[in-house]
Structure formats: C-alpha cells, structure tokens
Amino acid sequence: MTKNDLLTRHEAAEILGVTYNTLTRWAMEEKHIPVVKIGTRAVRYHRKDLEDYIQRQKSFIPSNENTTR
Numbered sequence: 277m278t279k280n281d282l283l284t285r286h287e288a289a290e291i292l293g294v295t296y297n298t299l300t301r302w303a304m305e306e307k308h309i310p311v312v313k314i315g316t317r318a319v320r321y322h323r324k325d326l327e328d329y330i331q332r333q334k335s336f337i338p339s340n341e342n343t344t345r
Contacts, residue, residue, distance in 0.1 A: 282312065282320040291326055 288309075289296045302308040303319060309329050312320045 281323050283323060283326070285319055285321070288321040288326055292330070 283291070285296055285299050285303075289299050292299070299309075299321075303311045309321060310325050312322065314320060
C-alpha cells in the first residue's frame, strides 16, 4: 500500500462528486463505503473502495432504438 492509496474525506468527495458532508453522513450511518479510522479523529478512504463503490453504482439505461411511436 502506498501513501496515495489512502485518501482524505475531501479527496474522496472530489473523486465521487459528492460533498464532504455527504461522506461524513455515510460514515456515521456505516453505509456505502468503508472508512479507515486513524486515531480518534482522522478518517481515510482506500482508493480501491472508492473504485468499487463507483462500479456498484453503474446502471444501464435501455436504448430507445426499438421504440415505435
């Protein structure tokens, strides 16, 4: 693991396109993305966990090519 594998909440929020407060709420609810607590206050996110979360959120929108009016 390299230093770049652990991201701050601000860095993780930027990657995910959500606010810092959203990630704080998710962590408090123990939902969505695992966090790494360092000491009593520092929270970090594994880059891989963010990538996995993004993959889980992908959805496929059906094509309208075969739709007739």
